[in-house]
Amino acid sequence: MSTEVKVPVLGESITEATLGQWLKKPGEPVAVDEPIASLETDKVAVEVPSPVAGIMGAYAVEEGATVNVGAVIASIDAGTGAAAVPAAAASAVAPAVTSTAAPAPVAASENSDLPLSPAVRRLVLELGIDPSKIKGTGKDGRLTKEDVIAAAKGAPAPAATSASTATPAASAPTGARQEERVKMTRLRQTIAKRLKSAQDTAALLTTFNDVDMSAVIEARATYKDLFEKKHGVRLGFMGFFTKAVALAARDVPAVNAQIDGDEIVYHNYLDVSVAVSAPNGLVVPVVRNADAMSFAQIEKAIGDFGAKAKAGALTMEDMSGGTFTISNGGVFGSLMSTPIINPPQSAVLGLHRIEDRAVVRDGQVVVRPMMYLALSYDHRLIDGREAVTFLKIVKEAIEDPTRLLIDL
Template sequence: MTIEVRVPTLGESVTEATVATWFKKPGDSVAADEMLCELETDKVTVEVPSPATGKLADIVAQEGETVGVDALLANIAEAGEAGSAKPEERPSEKPAGKEPPTEGDKTYVTVPSLGESVSEATVSTWFKKVGDSVAADEMLCELETDKVSVEVPAPVAGVLSEIIAEEGSTVDASAELAVISGSNGAIEPTPKDEETAHGKQYQEPRPGGGAQDVEDAPSAKKAMAESGVSRDQVSGSGRDGRVMKEDVARAVQAAASAPAEAAAPQASAPRAPVSADDASREERVKMTRLRQTIAKRLKDSQNTAAMLTTYNEVDMGEVMELRSQYKDEFEKKHGVRLGFMSFFTKACCHALKEVPEVNAEIDGTDIVYKNFVHMGVAAGTPTGLVVPVIRDADSMSFAEIEKAIAEKGRRARDGKLSMAEMQGGTFTLSNGGVYGSLMSSPILNPPQSGILGMHKIQQRPMVVNGEIVARPMMYLALSYDHRIVDGKGAVTFLVRVKEALEDPRRLLMDL
């Protein structure tokens, strides 16, 4: 009996995913609930367990393919039945698809299936050049869509006689990419081709370690593109030096601990004339489609809302003194450290009750007021910024808030957050101070109407009771949607947060 392995539910409004990594290959024994593969959506990673004990009979969706919810990923033969078929009778590991178009001894390489709602892609890299010998299933090029990278294998063995779509060109879902010719698509393979054709990756030493032709995990490629880490900076821990997602995370962490070079500011306006001497020392790299999409969506956020930012400053002395006095006792009783985030969460929940429009959203011509606070807490991870949501934060204690933030932070760093955990927020906290930011203007997280930016605590001279004294000060920045929040409401909200933090006893008295 054969048992099907299908794509599980991916979360609300998520309809497709990319097969990132297979942990098993056809013929391997698997136990019930053992992890078979890993899927990636726009924001989370989903592990697919085995539904039964047996052997992996075949893989239907290969790494890099885009699949929909409930799509067939693989088949498992129950214990006692797997392996009974003769090798030549085993199901093909190639995904089913149409035969490549041919003309005489020419075979046309076409764009593979890009997934639902994806109609075009960009040719990012050619791994072969015209005149090179290629083996069947050897990688020819890589395409980039808005969300995923798609590798294009050679449909037959032969010689790459023509490249139709050059690097950087945009192609639709049915376009022809190249032409393979030679002996009706079959040529005498070189030793390198023979190894590839028999499933062995041909390897040459790579300066940074690993093998030159070993294909890295799609999840690792995505992480490298998002974090800006080059392949030479990453040491692969997978089979034959293959780079995995965790390797990229380690490389990003190592780079962050090293002295950072000052980055040149990005120009949004047309470039000024550049001298020939300067041009020879520049390097131009095309933005990935993923980065282009991120840029577009961030700009859309600014264009959609009438976003405005108001600022204030808060004396953190009382909070720091209270935290210093009770932090040991707090950790001993509750098993979690007392940080600043619980104070800010409590202060914001208190202020949102007085200024409910900051906790509301616009739906068409209606304003939807929320009688609860689902607090989004922005968290930096090796692959980018995520915003897990602490639900019903207004009804939680300091200890419950600190525990929830710590748990969500760990899951975010490990890439284990589900889509549900990042949806439904009504207001957001963003703490740029942990990176040393003294002042910034946070961007709204639509459809929310407010986001509070926290910053670095710094000793500054302040006038207290007619005397100049050094006080631990923090700048606060509230970005808000002026379509729903008036200036008076925004300033009132920020003042209430300031008052609660400068006298934390007000939170206990509900003042």
Template sequence: MATEIKVPPLGESVTEGTVARWLKKVGDSVKIDETLIEFETDKVTVDVPSPATGVLSEISAPEGANVAVGGLLGVIAEGAAGAAAKPAAATAPAKVEAPKPAAAPAPAPAAASAATDLDRSGPAARKLVAENQLDATSIPATGKDGRLTKGDVLGAIATGTAAPAAAPAPAAPVVQAREAGPREQRVKMTRLRQRIAQRLKEAQNTAAMLTTFNEVDMTAIMAIREQYKDAFEKKHGVKLGFMSFFVKACIAGLKELPAVNAEISGDELIYKNYYDIGVAVGTESGLVVPVVRDADVMSFSDIEKQIGVYGKKARDGKLSIEELTGGTFTISNGGVYGSLMSTPILNPPQSAILGMHKTQKRPVAIGDKVEIRPMMYLALSYDHRIIDGREAVTFLVRVKENLEDPQRLLLDM
């Protein structure tokens, strides 16, 4: 009896995906619930388990194939795998004959003649030729057997008939050889990368996107973290990071300015009275945005724990469709990669996104004095169709105020 392997349900709005990798080959034994396939959608990579124990008898959808939900991926037959084929005998390497060294090129006649004349000359003549940098072949030799004498050299110098020695030819430049390998490589975009490209371009094409900037003094938050980090981790089992402060500061601003937490649907505006905050996470496959749901009723420790769980799942490729859908507002942190300033792109259908950046010490005016403070640039990109400039700037100022004076968050001010 054979069992078919089919694409499982992938969540709302996901109708198909791509076979990224088969973990078994035809003829391999498989066990029930053992992962057979890494199946890639435009949101996440899903592990497809084996529906039965047996032998993988057929692969209907090879790697790279697009398959709809419920489509056939392969077939599992009953029984055990057959004996593995014997490996082919290793072929003896062909004997390679070492190349013979090339014969040295014969010296030019003039150079050979010059060397011969000098070799047969006395040491005094050779010394004079070298000191005066003369061409020995241009001096008439009167000595026995055509030898050049000291007198011959002195006479040539006195009469000016001796030619100077030829300058040596410059050495040819050494060109570093390029490493072997292709100059270009074509790689098919993953479904996740295609979806990211589609959504980002959609945001640019449909939204009237604008970005406003501000900067925040991180002194107060850094002092709180330094004072309470050990006690916080001991009590809650998680480190106190910056992100929980930013989530809380943004929620306070969203409550005051509901348009920043709204979205456009056709000719209607949808104002949301809940706060599901997307936290952008970079992975090897691309940017994903898991959602911290109902973050307004969560504590600092709950937010830090949830973000930690999402970060690990994102790195392992284990985020579910449900964890990536929804969201009313997004926070993106380019500072972890060293970015000092950027203009983040909206995450449709949301109407705003906050960009965090690198904290860097800079001289700033505090009253009438200049002090060195840890500063961070903030960027709010927003859809101008629904959010006015006054609302966007006011929201960002509220975020700045809440971060620079964190007690405001505790007093709900």
């Protein structure tokens, strides 16, 4: 007897997803509620748990296929031990490896117990790395592309391949031009559509300023150890900027508002979408009621979201809503950028890298740790005067953090 595994309800208004990766192979034992597949929706990756304990049965769809909510994607057979995989099921385990693939790496990747995503599997084949000998840093110990690349850099050069097993690629002349086509993930497609929609719909404009980070850096250096000891979380820059945005939004409410048809919706709360990097692209989980949170609460919330994003565990609820976005490109080394708003929001604050620059203070040229700030906004709702005022308040609060304490 077998039990069907169906695509679960994915969230409001979401009716389909892409089967991104199988996490269990036919014939492997499965525990109840153990994830057996990963689905990619428009916003996040969702794991499909097994409804019962048993043996993983045949796949009904392959990786990369589009599936609707309620569709059957696999079956769980009764039993507790490893079962032989039928030939038909084995052929559906993954897209067939073409005859041009090198036999040795293929055997290593298919015989490994580690679940490999299509991108990782392809990289393993290209580099000739045995995935069973690599320690994965992804969720549940899964391998990431970074794990494979790091292992390849530290591994000795592979032995020369015999003529009987050499691939056409191996015999290609040095410097051969190659191309690879990879289908965009559903998340990447959605990101592309939303960003283009923002450009087509909103009247986007960006205003810039720079901020002296000396006071914040000094405060962090003075209190970071005590802060972490008391709250169990590191004191970062995002807490300061989030509090500064909350302060500025009180004086310039249009920046925290949105257009809905022919009406303007003003929010008396601040839900900050924090752009963080995830394996499949940039995602923006929401720190809710950030204006009422302490530094420690803000830092903890952002840290938790970062960890969940890296593990691919963000939920629909984590991503929904948001009235304003903060995007920190500085962690990747960006000096300056013009961020695009996250619809239906009307503004986004871009942070950039901190670098020592010569500035004039009291008639003297001095060196200060400076950062460029960029505020992109929808000019249909926010006037230039309001945007400049908002950014100026943020700058003043960062350069004199006491303003955050006395609400000035």
